Amino acid sequence: KQALLKRNPEAKIISLGVGDTTQPLVPHVAERLAQSALALGTTKGYSGYGPEQGELLLREKIAHKLYHNCIRPHEIFINDGAKSEVGRLQVLFGRDVTIAVQDPSYPVYVDTSVIMGQTRSYDTKLHQYSGITYMLSTPENGFFPQLQEVPRTDLIYFCSPNNPTGTVATRKQLTQLVSFAKKNRSIIIFDSAYAPYIRDPNLPRSIYEIPGANEVAIEVGSFSKMAGFTGVRLGWSIVPDDLLYDDGTPVRTDWHRIHSTFFNNASNIAQQGGIAILDEMGLQQIEQVIDYYLENTRIIKEALEDLGISTYGGSSAPYIWAAFPGRKSWDVFEEILENKQIITTPGSGFGPGGEGFVRFSGLARREEVVEAIERLQPTKSRTEQLIQLT
Numbered sequence: 001k002q003a004l005l006k007r008n009p010e011a012k013i014i015s016l017g018v019g020d021t022t023q024p025l026v027p028h029v030a031e032r033l034a035q036s037a038l039a040l041g042t043t044k045g046y047s048g049y050g051p052e053q054g055e056l057l058l059r060e061k062i063a064h065k066l067y068h069n070c071i072r073p074h075e076i077f078i079n080d081g082a083k084s085e086v087g088r089l090q091v092l093f094g095r096d097v098t099i100a101v102q103d104p105s106y107p108v109y110v111d112t113s114v115i116m117g118q119t120r121s122y123d124t125k126l127h128q129y130s131g132i133t134y135m136l137s138t139p140e141n142g143f144f145p146q147l148q149e150v151p152r153t154d155l156i157y158f159c160s161p162n163n164p165t166g167t168v169a170t171r172k173q174l175t176q177l178v179s180f181a182k183k184n185r186s187i188i189i190f191d192s193a194y195a196p197y198i199r200d201p202n203l204p205r206s207i208y209e210i211p212g213a214n215e216v217a218i219e220v221g222s223f224s225k226m227a228g229f230t231g232v233r234l235g236w237s238i239v240p241d242d243l244l245y246d247d248g249t250p251v252r253t254d255w256h257r258i259h260s261t262f263f264n265n266a267s268n269i270a271q272q273g274g275i276a277i278l279d280e281m282g283l284q285q286i287e288q289v290i291d292y293y294l295e296n297t298r299i300i301k302e303a304l305e306d307l308g309i310s311t312y313g314g315s316s317a318p319y320i321w322a323a324f325p326g327r328k329s330w331d332v333f334e335e336i337l338e339n340k341q342i343i344t345t346p347g348s349g350f351g352p353g354g355e356g357f358v359r360f361s362g363l364a365r366r367e368e369v370v371e372a373i374e375r376l377q378p379t380k381s382r383t384e385q386l387i388q389l390t
C-alpha cells in the first residue's frame, strides 16, 4: 500500500481487506455505554472491580438469548474479546499439548500455540509448523476436513462460520466433529465469533447445538463482529461443567483459576453495553447492521461471480473466499491493489491451504463496496488486466 501511494499519491485505496467493522454502534447500545460511563462519576453509580466471571446479568442474558438456556450462567466467562481469550486458553493447556487447526483458519490459533512453545520449527517448504496438524479445508471437501485422515490431537481448533473462508459447518459435519473428539478424548475449541451472521435456521450457531458437545467443547464468542465492539472489547468463553479431564476433574475449575488470576474482567462500561446488545431493542438494531454487512458481501460476491471468479462463503459470514487457481495469493493481492487500488487479504496468510485464494471482506462501508465493484468491472482499457486477474 505504501509503495503504491509513493508511486501514485492520488490513488484512492479501498480496503476490503481487514476484518474490522465500519458501522457506528447502534443507538440503544451507544446510549447505554454513555449512561454507564456517566454513572461511574456519581457516588451512587460508581463501581470498581466486578464479579470474577463477569456481570451475572450479562451471563444470564448470554445463556438465555444466545444459547436458549442449554448453557448455564456459571459456565460462562466474560472477557475482553475472543483473541485474548484464545491466548489465555493456551495457558490453560500449556506447551505439551498437540493441536489441530483448520487450514486455512484465523492465524491466532497457530500463532499463540507457537508462542506457547507447542512447536519449535517451521517447515519452509510446506509453509507450516511441525507438530501442528493442519486440517485441509478446500472447495473439494466442502471446507470440512477428512476426519478419517486426521491424527489424534489433544486440542482441535474449529471456527464456524469460518474466517477466512466464510463457510459454515453443517449440523451433520459438527456432529461428526463431536464424535471424533469424543472417540479421541480431544477437546474442541470452537470459535463462534461470526455466529450472528448465520441466517439459515438449519445451520448451527453454536457447537452446543450438537448433542454431547458439552462433554468435549469449549466455545469462544464475541461481541466484536456481532455489534461493532471491535474497539469497545467484549466477548465470552464457555467451559461446561461436563467437560472433564481424564481423571474426572472439571476443566471449568482450572479455567476459573486461570481466568481470575490473569484477568480482572472486561470494563464495567463494556459489560453494560453487552447487556444492552442483548435487550430486545439492541438485538433488533444490531440485526439491521449485520444485514447491511451481509448485503455488502452479497454485492461483492455477485460481482466476482459475474467476472467468472469462483467464490465461496459470504452468505452466513462477512467474508468471501475467492479462488484464483494456480496463482500465488500474494501475486493476486498485488495485482488487485496495483490495478484496482483495492486491498484484499492474501489467502496464504491463513495457512498453506489458503494459497491460491484471496479474502474479500464485506465489513466495509456501502459506498466503498459500490465503488470497488465499479472498479472491478471490465472496461475497454482494463480488459487485459482483468483477463490476467481471472
Ligand code: PLP
Pocket (backbone or CB within 6 Å): 019, 080, 081, 082, 083, 084, 106, 159, 162, 163, 191, 193, 221, 222, 223, 224, 229, 230, 234, 235
Ligand atoms: N475469532 C475470529 C475467527 C476472528 O476472525 C476474530 C477477529 O477477526 C476474532 C476471533 C477476534 O475477536 P475479538 O475482537 O473478540 O478479539
